[in-house]
Amino acid sequence: MKIVSRNEELLGDALSLVPQSSSRTSRTGLYNHNKLIRFEDISAAAFKIQSGVQKTPCMYSRLSKLYGVDIYLKKEFLQYTGSVKERGVLYLLTSLPQDQQRKGVIVASDGNFSMAVAYHASELRIPVFVIMSTSTSPARVKMCREYGAMVISYGTTAKDAQMHARRLAQENGYLYLEEEDSAVYLSGLGTMGLEIYEQVPKLDAVIFPAGGHCGLLAGSAAALKHLNARISVIGVESESFPVLQQSLKAGHPAEDQACNNHHFYGDVSGLCFGSNSLQLTGKLVDKVVAVSEEDVLISMLRLLEYERATVDAEGAIGLAALVAGKLPELKGKRVAIAICSGNVDLHLLQQCIARALTLESRVCRFSLVISDCPADVSKLLEVLAREEARVLDIRQERTFVTSELFTIEVTCTVETRDKIHTAQLRNALLERYPTASWTER
Numbered sequence: 148m149k150i151v152s153r154n155e156e157l158l159g160d161a162l163s164l165v166p167q168s169s170s171r172t173s174r175t176g177l178y179n180h181n182k183l184i185r186f187e188d189i190s191a192a193a194f195k196i197q198s199g200v201q202k203t204p205c206m207y208s209r210l211s212k213l214y215g216v217d218i219y220l221k222k223e224f225l226q227y228t229g230s231v232k233e234r235g236v237l238y239l240l241t242s243l244p245q246d247q248q249r250k251g252v253i254v255a256s257d258g259n260f261s262m263a264v265a266y267h268a269s270e271l272r273i274p275v276f277v278i279m280s281t282s283t284s285p286a287r288v289k290m291c292r293e294y295g296a297m298v299i300s301y302g303t304t305a306k307d308a309q310m311h312a313r314r315l316a317q318e319n320g321y322l323y324l325e326e327e328d329s330a331v332y333l334s335g336l337g338t339m340g341l342e343i344y345e346q347v348p349k350l351d352a353v354i355f356p357a358g359g360h361c362g363l364l365a366g367s368a369a370a371l372k373h374l375n376a377r378i379s380v381i382g383v384e385s386e387s388f389p390v391l392q393q394s395l396k397a398g399h400p401a402e403d404q405a406c407n408n409h410h411f412y413g414d415v416s417g418l419c420f421g422s423n424s425l426q427l428t429g430k431l432v433d434k435v436v437a438v439s440e441e442d443v444l445i446s447m448l449r450l451l452e453y454e455r456a457t458v459d460a461e462g463a464i465g466l467a468a469l470v471a472g473k474l475p476e477l478k479g480k481r482v483a484i485a486i487c488s489g490n491v492d493l494h495l496l497q498q499c500i501a502r503a504l505t506l507e508s509r510v511c512r513f514s515l516v517i518s519d520c521p522a523d524v525s526k527l528l529e530v531l532a533r534e535e536a537r538v539l540d541i542r543q544e545r546t547f548v549t550s551e552l553f554t555i556e557v558t559c560t561v562e563t564r565d566k567i568h569t570a571q572l573r574n575a576l577l578e579r580y581p582t583a584s585w586t587e588r
Contacts, residue, residue, distance in 0.1 A: 224489030230259035238335030255312035269295025328421030337366030357382030358415035
């Protein structure tokens, strides 16, 4: 790729106001967190990590017709550890001095960052230790061990694990790694922006997950705006945790936010971790929007149904902006969406899909009272069959009922095609059973 225009003035301006704070320096002084990120840094990162990470596809999606937008999905969840974090982590690890690589690295996290460190450090033959709290999902602990890391369970909270990791790093000479906005890490993440630009010609906009950990948004925006300043870069975060919007409004990273649903949102719910990412976002990102949890759940369902993609909230939040109708200006445009993470626990996935089906009124529940005889139950099932509703569950209550004797309360959970089908079923049941009651979501 040969660049014939657009110099680094935009990137330089974006970081010209970064404060020189000593509190964000690296634990070992290996990185200068306030170094300006340049397009050459991102290009160098792309060259260095090309043999260690997948060049994931950016494919035209069937969802385009549904939302009136030419949607191209950048499927970063196809990376080996299921996350875009591999790009930044691999470049970070390969940039370490050899003596530090021999000593090893240590990380305290239960998210995508720790899994990426575990895998790529093992591949590079760097000793790697991962400290996780005892509340971490057993599946994540097992996965990190299979990637080759020495996993140690310590403490009941993430803070306990972090303190223990720092203590071990100080005592044994390990490098304590955490997800920060060093130029090296941001350059690695920014390589995804290069790939999107190469894979989808004549792009109008690119949508990324945002939140506190906005390194992917900032790094990719630096690459995309350098290559074509007319491409609109958009970040998406949660309405219940709008940390990036609040940080941009305040002009400094917000530190007093708390997320009540970290298990669902994952890395998107983290605190804003640095001024480099924040300044880049403020200068280069065109728009940051917030979406509800319901929009994210429906987005997960859409990706599973239309793309056969199993993703978590971080992977689905970009599409959620289109689901929620927050970006009407993109109608008829060519838009790439970063689907950057697919690490969702199975039990959580089951809950999310069930809730999404309920939100769309495709799974509903009703109760009615009928006489306690097989013929009446059979007639109810005939009505459901005639209306083409699929029965998921049916229960009969004979004891704890307030109706007359020899009657039963029947509670049915059924699946329908859509909201229109649900409304038709409801009218048919109310016509035959006027006292039927529906459970509202």
